[in-house]
Amino acid sequence: MSVSEWREVRLGDLVTFQRGHDLPKAEMKEGPYPVVGSNGIIGYHSKYTTEAPCITIGRSGNVGNPFLSKCKTWAHNTTLYIKEFKNTDPIYIYYLLKTLDLGYYAVGSAVPTLNRNHIHPILISVPESIEEQRSIAATLSALDDMIELNNQINKTLEEMAQAIFKSWFVDFEPFKDGEFEESELGLIPKGWRVGKLSDVGEIIGGGTPSKSKPEYYSEIGIPWITPKDLSINKNKYISRGEIDISELGLRESNARLMPKGTVLFSSRAPIGYIAIAKNAVTTNQGFKSVVPFENISSEYIYLLLKNSINEIESRATGSTFKEISGGEMKKVPIILPPKEIIRKFNEIATTLGKTQASLEDENNILMSIRDTLLPKLMSGEIRVPVEEVV
Numbered sequence: 001m002s003v004s005e006w007r008e009v010r011l012g013d014l015v016t017f018q019r020g021h022d023l024p025k026a027e028m029k030e031g032p033y034p035v036v037g038s039n040g041i042i043g044y045h046s047k048y049t050t051e052a053p054c055i056t057i058g059r060s061g062n063v064g065n066p067f068l069s070k071c072k073t074w075a076h077n078t079t080l081y082i083k084e085f086k087n088t089d090p091i092y093i094y095y096l097l098k099t100l101d102l103g104y105y106a107v108g109s110a111v112p113t114l115n116r117n118h119i120h121p122i123l124i125s126v127p128e129s130i131e132e133q134r135s136i137a138a139t140l141s142a143l144d145d146m147i148e149l150n151n152q153i154n155k156t157l158e159e160m161a162q163a164i165f166k167s168w169f170v171d172f173e174p175f176k177d178g179e180f181e182e183s184e185l186g187l188i189p190k191g192w193r194v195g196k197l198s199d200v201g202e203i204i205g206g207g208t209p210s211k212s213k214p215e216y217y218s219e220i221g222i223p224w225i226t227p228k229d230l231s232i233n234k235n236k237y238i239s240r241g242e243i244d245i246s247e248l249g250l251r252e253s254n255a256r257l258m259p260k261g262t263v264l265f266s267s268r269a270p271i272g273y274i275a276i277a278k279n280a281v282t283t284n285q286g287f288k289s290v291v292p293f294e295n296i297s298s299e300y301i302y303l304l305l306k307n308s309i310n311e312i313e314s315r316a317t318g319s320t321f322k323e324i325s326g327g328e329m330k331k332v333p334i335i336l337p338p339k340e341i342i343r344k345f346n347e348i349a350t351t352l353g354k355t356q357a358s359l360e361d362e363n364n365i366l367m368s369i370r371d372t373l374l375p376k377l378m379s380g381e382i383r384v385p386v387e388e389v390v
Helices: 090-098 130-169 227-230 245-251 299-308 308-316 326-330 339-379
Strands: 006-010 015-019 031-037 040-045 054-058 066-069 077-086 123-127 194-198 203-204 222-223 242-247 264-267 272-278 289-292 334-335
Touching: 031 054, 031 066, 031 077, 031 203, 054 090, 066 090, 077 090, 090 130, 090 339, 123 130, 123 194, 130 299, 130 339, 203 326, 227 264, 227 272, 264 339, 272 299, 272 308, 289 299, 299 308
Parallel strands: none
Antiparallel strands: 006 123, 015 077, 031 040, 054 066, 054 077, 194 334, 203 289, 222 242, 264 272, 264 289
């Protein structure tokens, strides 16, 4: 086993940043190359500006956040991209950038902007040996690769669940040989009926305890979820948001404690974020959540809501932003199959859901390990012997 010496250098000694290239939406031609902006991939184009790997950081808008593209890429002018790696491992540099608060160097109040000349002089400590850089990068990449694999499996499972739901309850493919009858929603299998969303679950709104009362909030209290939490957490299953409320906050507000399995549905700003509660939760007033009735699975409600987004949005009102009211949410029309059909679907959907929830839990652990190791590896507090890298 061996480790190299570390040296203090300027960021510009390791890489050269270049401003990205303008590409108006109207000039974007469909192609294989991702167009990366300050928030990640914003489209695809027929041409590229950088070879793989392409590392960008947000230049304006979402400033400073690094993004790694492992293929040829068009770096948009809302980014700075690395034009030259100076005897450094690109993947190591990507992880190094994640430890730097590059947003601190942005200038401008209305639209903060990052200038490459302001970040090139940043002093940092790095391994002298490129082999140790690769060792560090390999350790962190192994964790990210496992996370990505789990994400891909979950994406496939979700596509399967949605395809089965559509086949059964939209296209009626397993029931084509049976009789059909007219309804206000078109032809449906005989024995099925048209109902309302309130026929499969209780619709519950939320509330916000007064922010002027600190005693209404708690570091570790009752989970309280906002639409912002679902914009950050893309998982299908959720246990809590960024903020918890206290028992007192729950009692003194319109928030309601809802059971495990409740399907959270954002009713405004925007309409349509959906997640399933892994435990008892509350929400703010930006939700119209659905507590499934007996013999109705959370996964069935989740997929039903996803398939009903357009109908729900059409019932929303408001001038500043659209919002679906609790009354309108209850009246959303749905096609109700016989209980036995729902039971069979529940068996399939809940089996897929349990696997998805398990993989999401595994990813949470892997991300925690990665985020704990990242600053320690990048500071040299933990060293990775080169020989141990597979």
